[in-house]
Amino acid sequence: MKDRIGFIDFLRGFALLGILVVNLPYFSKPMYLVASLGENSTLLDSIASWIVAFFFESKFYVLFSFLFGYGFFIQLENNPETNSRSRYFRRIFGLGILGLLHGIFLFIGDILLSYAILGALLWFLRNRTSSWLFKLSLVCLTVAVFCRIGMSLAEVEFKSQLEANLPRLLEESRKAYLGGFWESNLQRTKDTILSIPFLVFYQWPTVLSMFALGFYAAKNSIFTDWEKTKPGFKKIFPWALVLGILGNLVYTLHSRHILPENPNVFLKILYAISDTFSAPALTxxxxxxxxxxxxxxxxxxxxxWFETMGKFSLTCYLGESLVCTWIFCGWGLGYFDQIGSYIVLLLTVPIWIFWGAFSLIWKSNFSLGPMEWILRSWTYWKKIKIV
Structure with a gap:
């Protein structure tokens, strides 16, 4: 197997910070309040919410999905031992089980189960040409546009139902997450099930697009020689920057209720297109x-620092969720729905630093992270040496 590409691990370590920034509000308060009109009561909290929307939301699951596709192609291409159907799908199944447990016990917005379901398709894409993969990526983004338009058109009905039941839902959520271990897990399971339509229609088409783009990039060795890649990227950068800034500005103004509510159909379509393409552009x-x-x-x-976190990205991702759950749930410190968006944003830094330090200490003694070891042992159906 070829040496790991350091820059890929570096990007994973960076992505872990961005994912934590986006996920943390969903740990800290009822999911119905996140990005809602009444979420913030102070200017600092509102500014923190705008920062999260503009710089982080939708950008980092895009990046992680791209890296997932890139990494899986490298594994299939360069390691003959894993290039077997049984091992590949056993790894996918193991990832799905971890995602299912993550969604029940730690975080309602789990992405691992989605990666497992969509990642099963990657096996059938491994021998496709670069041009085919690039076209598939564009097709999936087009599908994402239509899915988001459909969600936007159905938003009025959803909002009316939510407003009618919001007091009851908020009370149930607060009571459960501030309750015991099993009460919070039951509520999290319910919230995870309720979030499935959002994951399927909002995230899945973009995730599959980034998987295909990651395969395309790996097949063409985009990151093995940066000096060769850099001129092409440099030409695209100004256009991507303009689209990324303008599109994400529109997204922030719309998602944080600064623009007028209930826009007409034309604006809804414009928002959906802008949201779909501007997030990958800024990424x-x-x-x-x-x-x-x-x-x-x-x-x-x-x-x-970044490379080590990236190498142990599965452990760090699940570990971040474990710490966040402990901070906010009643069986832990019990700060659920008691901290504003500003403090929540600041809280990402010490949590991320903690797992960075953990990764460095762990690396000095072991070659695999604990969750990477579990998944790899399951994949090979034998106990892998961790030292």
Missing amino acids: FCYVYLLGNYYHSGRSFADRI
Whole structure:
């Protein structure tokens, strides 16, 4: 098997921070309040919510999905031992089980189960040509536009039903998450089930698009020679930056209720198109800027931190959820629905640093993270050496 690409692990470590920023509000308060009109009561909380919307929301699951596709292609291409149907689908099944447990015991917005379901399709894409994969990525983004238009058109009916039941739903959520261990798990299971339509129609088409794009990038060795890749990226960067800034500005103004509520059909279509394409555009800008930074002398001090977190990304992702659940649930510190968006945003830093430090300490003794070891042992159907 070829050596790991350090920049890919670096990007995973960076993505873990962004994912935590987006996920943390869903740990800290009822999911019905996140990005709602009455979510914030102070200017600082509102500003924090705007920062999350503009710089983080929809950008980091896009990045992680791209890296997932890239990483899976490298595994299939460069490691003959894993390039077997039984091992591949056993790994996918194991990932799905971890995602299911994650959604029940830790976080309502689990993405691992979605990755497992959609990742099963990657096996059938492994021998497709680069042009076919790129076209598939564009087709999936087009499907994402129509899915988001459909969700937007159905939004009025959904909002009316939610408003009628909101007091009861909020009370049930607060009581359950501030209750015992099993009460919070039962409520989380209910919330996870309720979030399935959002995951399927809002995230799945974009996730599959990024899987295909990741396969395309890996097949063409995009990140093995940055100096060769950089000129092409540099040409795209100004256009992606304009689209990313303008599109995400519109997204932020709309999603945080600064623009007028209940826009007409034309504006709903415009918002859906903008949202679908501007998030990957800004994500591309992140990758380009980080690529330049990583391949410069300035990054040497930071590489080991980000790369180690990226190498243990499954452990860190689940570990972040464990800490967040402990902070906010009643069986832990019990801060559910008691902290504003501003403090929640600041809280991401110490949690992310904790798991970065954990990764460095763990790496000094073991070659695999604990969750990576479990998944790999399941994949190979034998106990893998962790030292």
